[in-house]
Amino acid sequence: MDFATVIQILDSALRLMVPLLLACLAGLYSERAGVFDIGLEGKMLMAAFCAASVAYATGNAWLGLLAGIAGAVALAVVHGLASITFRGNQLISGVAINFLASGLTVLLGQKIFGLGGRTPSLEGAARFTEITLPFADALRGVPVLGRIYADLISGHSVLVYLALATVPLTWWVLYRTRFGLRLRAVGENPASVDTAGVSVTRLRYAAVLICGLLCGIAGTYLATAISAGFVKEMTAGRGFIALAALIFAKWRPWGALGACLLFGLLEAIANRFPNLDLGFVTVPSMFMNALPYILTVIILAGFVGRAIPPRAGGEPYVKER
């Protein structure tokens, strides 16, 4: 395997990682605040549909992004209402959101475009195109580093860089701001936050809305950057892999980056080498595709460190009277 192949695989891993990373961070905010969210998949799907529809209608990818975020946030509000205000079961609300998004996108798509839930293909400014960073072509000649800069770091859509920037931002928000401290506290011990005179409800809503925002970007990326248009069920389980990555990362932002990069890398390797020949054994791509789940189960079983979820996760907070 030569250097160029390594670069190509890493490049592919980066592209595949982005939707997982955004969804994973989305889940991180929500679950750190004590609201479990298995509706990441549905929110991404809804965002992908809204983004593709609006981008097609207006010919502007940025308006598509806004619409995608709006679509995901709308579902996030539903999740918030069900699980925070009405203290419903968070898992059931998440499942309901997945079903709702799966059906609603196809129904609306068929009603609007008449293509069986597909949106028409996007062209030109309706898509987020790959941008070349400054000096990329000039530096390509520099050995190793030049290639890494020109072929790996440069040449992605703006959403990729946005996703990467979200990781340090999330770390800073969670660990260096008052809001972050309260957010983490509300997921561990909401009663103490309440005693301190801070509204549990408001904090949890904020977390759920941020979750919607990030899912919106993830879905938009799927429909308008990495492909050109919406196809029904196009998220293809990425929301669930993101949840697995969240557990793998033990609910920490840098860990999320590592876990998503690993999962993206596994998929990229499986794409490049459908039957990976390691000399003594041939690994089929099915195994590579299943590996994220296998690794998550291993982590959950406690073989490699312990993954401890936020203590108050999954439980609606009832104020004492």
Added chain:
Amino acid sequence: MSLMKSLLAGAALTLMPLAAFADPALIFDLGGKFDKSFNEAAYQGAERWKAETGGSYKELEMQSEAMREQALRRLAETGANPIVMTGFAFGEVLDKVAPDYPDTKFVIIDTSVDKPNVQSVEFSEEQGSYLAGVLAAEASKSGTVGFVGGMDIPLIHKFECGYAQGFKATKPDGKLIINYTGTTPAAWNDPVKGGELVKAQVSQGADVIYAAAGATGIGVLQAAADAKILSIGVDSNQNHLHPGQVLTSMVKGVDNSVYEAFKAGADVKPGHKLMDLASGGVSVAMDDNNKPLITPEMADSVAKAETGIKDGAIKVHDYMTDNTCPVK
């Protein structure tokens, strides 16, 4: 008792004409009615019948694996006749359901079911794919071509194997890169992964890529057009999706099969029906969209291969007969 009998007979008589003029029904598989491919071709056949006869038909789109049996029974009980279903996945279910409705005719496309009231329509995809392989070999400048399959099942290997044979027959030392999208039905609806597979193949030098992957193929064709290489569509004529960038499409006459079944109505002949190159069941699409891409030499080679297959000089191996492919 005899009164009862005559009453029943009378009831049966009044019901008879209803059954005879029952609407036909069409069931689409999981890929969805508008997949720009297999199911859409079936839909078009049904629409053509509707436009010509002014009749109406029932239709149902599968949403999950669990729906199949229920859908079949429901349509059979409402008196629809014949019931046409698209997709190999109905095989097992139909095998179970067909004997329960002996007066209803079923038509299944893409697999065979041995029952007295079932017509099984199968296509020689390997022959059409062989022609696509010949074209790919001629159009490729790098000598490397790609194949992106949907779900990893024998039927798609049949496409792959025919394509490989046509390619290797034309370019014996050429390289063929093969990828499958996945092993679950989600593999039919993942344009993101399809596009990523194209990028991986392009980085290995592929400059013509054949997609046999349902709606995932939309992503494959898109990524190929973005990378400025050629792609080959499948099932329906997909040349118009990216004019001048889709080399050709391996077209299955699914529309004709549905049309003919609907036209025959309740008199559909049970048994096996093989739609091959000679009977016009499969072909490679040539139209205004890909005209600039097809050189006279390419048209020549395809015509030669076509006559070769028709008169038996070229034998294209069918993967599904023994689950192996003679070329790698």
